[in-house]
Amino acid sequence: MSSRGDKRADLLRRVVDHLAEHGIADLSLAPTAEKLGTSKRMLLYYFGSRDALIAEAIAASRPDIADLFRDVGDTDELERAAWQLWEAITRGRQQRPIRILFQVLSLAPTQPERYAALAANAVTAMVEPLVPVFRELGFGEAEARSRASLLISGLRGLCQDRIVTGDEERIEGAAGTLIRAATAVENRKE
Incomplete structure (x- = not known):
């Protein structure tokens, strides 16, 4: 039983x-x-x-960011983990369920009393576990938060664009550009 x-x-x-x-x-x-x-x-x-x-x-249904980025020790591993996240939300097991998050994020501006807190919590739950990963790689607090937000929110937005437009080639290229920019150590601000 x-x-x-x-x-x-x-x-x-x-x-x-x-x-x-x-x-x-x-x-x-x-x-x-x-x-x-x-x-x-x-x-x-x-x-x-x-x-x-x-x-x-x-x-x-959201990807477990802490688990995906748990073993990141350098920027190459960070980039690989970011690609694993991209794979999960576009072709992997999060491909269909991430649509629930997109719906909540879309409804939050027009129905804030019902969805704003839920949407904000969903975003925070994906961004916050990534901040310490960037800090451990030597980024200052503000830069770690910015890069975590760029990576998570950027990939989420590109995923939504991919679903809406079906333009996989353009979006795959954009995802690569975003991942490289978010994980690059050049121009690191302390």
Whole structure:
């Protein structure tokens, strides 16, 4: 017999798949539950609310930046890890789920009461783990924050552009330019 945690984890995986395919803008718990083969009551039991469900779906579906960049010891390893992140969000296991994050980021400016804090937390959760990596490579605090933001937000924006335009060649080139710029040691500001 599976535990409550196993059932919840399985349901969360199904929720992530559902939201990546159908979006969050018109998300209503009862129809979502029906499509997932469960009940609104069970969604509320496991997640508490619609907004908490979306927050957990984002957390479960975003790349683990701390893990991807854990063993970075020099700028070559930093560049390799950045390419691994790019691969994950464009062709790997985060390819579909990252669309949930894009939806929240897109809704935050027009529905700030519902999505602004969620969007800000999602961005922070991806940028902050990268700041110490840049610091360890000798970048000062401000430059480490700037480069972490450039890398994460830049790749996210390029990924969204790739989804919208389908122009893989242009975007792949832009990703390379961005990764090289964000990881270069030349012109390092202390």
